[in-house]
Amino acid sequence: MSQNNPTIHIIGTGVSGLAAAITLKNTGYNAQLIEQSSSVGGRVKTTVQDHMKLDHGFQVLLNQYPAAQEFLDLDALKLRSFSPASIVFIDGKKHVIGDAQRDFSYAWSTVVAGVGNLGDKWKVFTLSRKLKQKSLTDIFASPEKTTLSYLQDYGFSDKMIQSFFKPFYTGIFLETELQTSSRMFEFVFKMFSLGNATIPAAGIQAIPQQMAAHLKGQILFNTTVKEVVGDSIHLSNGETLKSDFTIIATPADSLVPNLKDTEKEWHSVQTLYFDTDEHGFDKPTIGLIAGQNCLSNNFHFLNDIFENHPKVISVSVVAKHKLSNDQLEERVRKELSEQANLSAGDLIKIIDIKKALPTFESIQYAMTPTETQLTQNIFLAGDQLSNASLNAAMLNGKAAALAVIAKIEGNQLV
Ligand SMILES: Cc1cc2nc3c(=O)[nH]c(=O)nc-3n(C[C@H](O)[C@H](O)[C@H](O)COP(=O)(O)OP(=O)(O)OC[C@H]3O[C@@H](n4cnc5c(N)ncnc54)[C@H](O)[C@@H]3O)c2cc1C
Structure with missing residues (x-):
């Protein structure tokens, strides 16, 4: 040498x-x-097709990641932010739950949202305050349990866990049982509390x-x-x-x-892109489908997040199933209609990612x-x-x- x-x-x-x-x-x-x-x-990865930016899986950059600050020119990426809220659909009903500390306009809709009781909403607030102050070192030195046990031990009701935490974190952890380590939950929750979920203007x-x-x-x-x-x-x-x-x-x-x-197991996900006549939500927001036995987990409108983008809905399917692509397309279209009253048009693309996230002991x-x-x-x-x-x-x-x-x-x- x-x-x-x-x-x-x-x-x-x-x-x-x-x-x-x-x-x-x-x-x-x-x-x-x-x-x-x-x-x-x-x-x-992003595939650009007919002016559409189709990311390979719904993936966001949390702009408070220390590494993002260190390795990226965030201004040059022209990051588009999601609002600090989710729209939860349960059996055709729409509930808006948001972080009123960041955007006060979510205060009332969050209080009345039928996703858990008032105590649950207060606990979201106290958890956010606690994790904002907890250092990354302390988070990653904490004893590990499953995210599900962590939420139960914190006192969240089963309804709050099933109708909000489960679909929200299924979309992030890419597993449906909240078995991911509580350290990861605390880390991601802290990043969401401190900053925004973003996507660069040109795609991920x-x-x-x-x-x-x-x-x-x-x-x-x-x-x-x-x-x-x-x-x-x-x-x-x-x-x-x-x-x-x-x-x-x-x-x-x-x-x-x-x-x-020594090969690891991986979590997988399928993303379906549909064209649509729907104009989107008022602000770029993540939609969650919390109806029982739904395969569709979370969705958003690309035209909400990207400027001058054709109207497209992106839907993530995380749960395991044995459907063919044709059957899955029909199932997701039906769920969007029945659960969220949204009409999906032609399927643009299904992206199947077998090795999306590695699993960890x-x-x-x-x-x-x-x-x-x-x-x-x-x-x-x-x-x-x-x-x-x-x-x-x-x-x-x-x-x-x-x-x-x-x-x-x-x-x-x-
Ligand atoms: C659908 C999805 C959603 C996600 N959501 C988020 C999210 O919201 N937020 C977040 O922070 N993270 C998210 N992630 C995780 C994030 O994308 C990964 O943590 C990160 O991209 C991993 O980067 P890496 O460089 O470690 O691995 P990889 O991106 O897998 O890179 C490995 C590279 O090595 C190359 N390679 C492999 N074998 C060989 C070989 N034999 N010879 C030559 N080249 C080889 C591959 O082609 C590849 O380019 C998501 C991932 C997916 C797939």
């Missing part, structure tokens, strides 16, 4: 690999990124595209890594690259021989640099190491890069 010019490779150009590359670049090291697909972003993929703009000429697209052994990266095309340091910014179980059989905030080191040459990054969020993915990329920099410069790892 040349001390001044070590070869560094990063496998994967999701936001984790990109954050690793930016961290290295800021310290004067140009890594070579290797990406199997033809574009950056990994799971953060604008995030990795903005990051990649710092890395011109450093990315090798359409190149799949088959295996990483020591200082050798074996590509599927038969070539081998020599690498002093390799950051694997994607699950490494299929790439590193001694990690075989226990979650952490982010890796320390030391924890990212697998061998002398190999370092790990990606959200699957600590928690399923853009924030963790970026911070883990940064941690792996800092570990590599410490090795090169002979510093102690922390």
